[in-house]
Amino acid sequence: MYTTSSAMLDAFVEAGISYIFANFGSDHPGLVEAIAEARANGRIIPEIVTCPNEMVGMSAAHGFWQASGVPQAVVVHVECGTQALAGAVHNAAKGRAPMLIFAGASPYTQNGEETGSRNEFIQWIQDVHDQRGIVRGYMKYDNEIRTGSNVKEIVHRALQLANSEPKGPVYLMGAREPMEQEAPQKVTDMTRWTAIQPNGLPAGGVEELAAALARAKHPLIVTSYVGRNPAAVEALVKLCETAGIGVLESVPMWHNFPHSNPLYLGNQWNEPRQNEALALADLVIVVDSDVPWIPVHSKPAPGALIYHIDVDPLKTQMPLFHIDALRSWQADATTALLQLEDRLSGMGLPPEAISERRAAWTSLHVKRHNEVRLLEAYPLDGQITPQFAVACVRELVDDETLFVTESISNYPTVYNHLALDRAGSIFASGGGSLGYNGGAAIGVKLAQPDKTVVAFTGDGSYMFSVPSAVHWMARRYQTPFLQIVFNNRGWKSPKLSALAVHPNGYAAKASTLDVTFDPPPDYAGIAAAAGGAFAASVTNPAELRSVIAAALKTVREEKRSAVVDIHIAHL
Structure with a gap:
């Protein structure tokens, strides 16, 4: 029988999921059966990776996305397995790592009314008031699968949200009974489930930033995770080379800029000292950074102009955040950086001004390089x-x-x-x-x-x-x-x-x-x-x-x- 579980597996394949990082439990008979049926009949399903620990499994899904750009699935056991995901949930949310988590749920019948009804003592103990609430504060989307009639739509909606900026994990759950039910077989047109298209800077924003960059003596870009998209790194290098802009990484979680480039000025973390490049800059553009500086230790010079471009400039999950930016834009880094480079190229910045900028940043770059090598x-x-x-x-x-x-x-x-x-x-x-x-x-x-x-x-x-x-x-x-x-x-x-x-x-x-x-x-x-x-x-x-x-x-x-x-x- 083609079941809700079968349809969910097919939805995973349609979405490009190659692996299910799984920690199965007593709430997954329908899914285990659907996997066995698919293998017996030669239907394509994602490869199952057995994960003896849930956090390890979710961390593996996190790493797979980072190295491929394709979100994967994580399967865990009711509320116990959901809790055992532990800090991996936090890391995926804060690291904006898209993935789909599916957890079973205790059966909602107890007298054999439906296939999958309760038949083990643990199913009373593992039934909690709000299983989805355990992780709701960290998820971009959460929902419960109640029928096979729309399970594919639920999966694809979840992944559409996960893949749209700011990206992040999503959580689905389903009790044994609906996951065992017969479901219709449907083919999904995946061109109708693409992520939201990225935004660029508004025309006025491009003009304002380009004018500020043209006036600045020591312009600096601070970033932490622009490197999530290799194309953004290429765009950042192109812009900085065009205009002689220095780059400082703050708490980098990705590779954001070539370290050998003379415009690279290092990275800052918790060091209790003022960063020299940040103090020198008269224009600071923060691009994709959650913590561009720690003000008790290091911050821009008084009077420096600050602009902010980010997939999440309001930092909606942070109760406390402010960097005193003159303007903030929610925009895709690649798009915004290419817009700025194109505008500045058309403006024709004076070569002597660019040379002066490069000389100042190169001096700091060489000084830092020598200090690092001595260590x-x-x-x-x-x-x-x-x-x-x-x-x-x-x-x-x-x-x-x-x-x-x-x-x-x-x-x-x-x-x-x-x-x-x-x-x-x-x-x-x-x-x-x-x-x-x-x-x-x-x-x-x-x-x-x-x-x-x-x-x-x-x-x-x-x-x-x-x-x-x-x-x-x-x-x-x-x-x-x-x-x-x-x-x-x-x-x-x-x-x-x-x-x-x-x-x-x-x-x-x-x-x-x-x-x-x-x-x-x-x-x-x-x-x-x-x-x-x-x-x-x-x-x-x-x-x-x-x-x-x-x-x-x-x-x-x-x-x-x-x-x-x-x-x-x-x-």
Whole structure:
């Protein structure tokens, strides 16, 4: 029988979903049966990826979208599985990662009135008042499947919303009874379900910004996630080269601008100091950034003009947000940047003005580059530094390698010392819930199986990522990747946060802040036990390059994952 579950699977195929990252439960008999029926009869359905942990599965869907641009499906078990998605829900919402989550629901009949009626004790316990409410605050759309008559329309509406800017996850649920019911077979015209077309700047906005750029002495663009679209990176480079505009990344979650370009001025995170480029700029254009600066540490100069272009300039999910922009526009970055470049090209900016801008930004670029490279020096005291470690990785990978980072207190280190030039080469969660990196690396590898994938993680993030589930999945689905663990024996970020607020308080003098992992677990050994991974722990800088080379050889030639546990200075 062709059921609601069958129709939902067909809707997934129509929408281009290749994988269902699944954690099945007692609420999915209809879906499990529909999958088995489709396989038996040769009907095409998405590949099922069994995920022993829900957050790992959703993180894999997140990574797959980042590396492919195509949203995938996540299937979980009633409200328990929905809650077990945990921080991955936060990361997808804050990282604007589109995906479709489907959760079953406890049956709504109990005396055998319909197929799928309650027959297990747990179905009374797992029935809650508002299952969709668990995640509603993070979803672009949520709904319940009540009939097979319109299940395809519900799926396609959900994905249309997920794919329209600002993008994000969507959530559907369905009880056993409707998912078992017979449904009509329909073919969907997918040309009628496209995402909302992107907006550009209004004509007046283009003129105002172009005039401001023409007048400025030191124009600067600040961005965090323009790199979600490689075409936007190309447009940003073209505009900046045309007009001599500098680029500063603030909390970058993507690759936004070539690091070797002399107009690249680095990236800023939580550093408690004024950024030199931001202080110099007399015109700042914020393009696709949630946190362009942290005002208690660093902000534009008094009198600097600020303009804002973003897919979500109002930051509707942020109760507190203001950057004192003169104008804000909701616009697609690629479209807006091309509009500005076209207008400025037509204006014919004086070459001497562009040269002066380039000279000022190039001076800062070279100064920063030299400072960064000095930090990569071989550690003469025998203690491996994160900067040295990242430089070793950079020297041993090829130009097509893809990176995932959840290195937290070492976020700046990874971005600075990889020094990447290619759009779409590095991904972070976009959110603040730890545990994304392992699942995301699996998703990235599924999306681009011919690429080498390297994930950087702190030891705290490594444990949050549920490495036993991650490395079982990596072996089962042949998605090997290299995982670099920065092992400082604890959570450094909470310590840094406490000392930033209380630099001379009791915490600064305390012998412990209850954030250490001493003695540390055998991180690499966990991966070896769960997924047969290459496992190494390194404390001697003289051994690091050879160990990383062996790990990469294992990933590339043996198709096994590798974990290199690098002991850096104790937090």
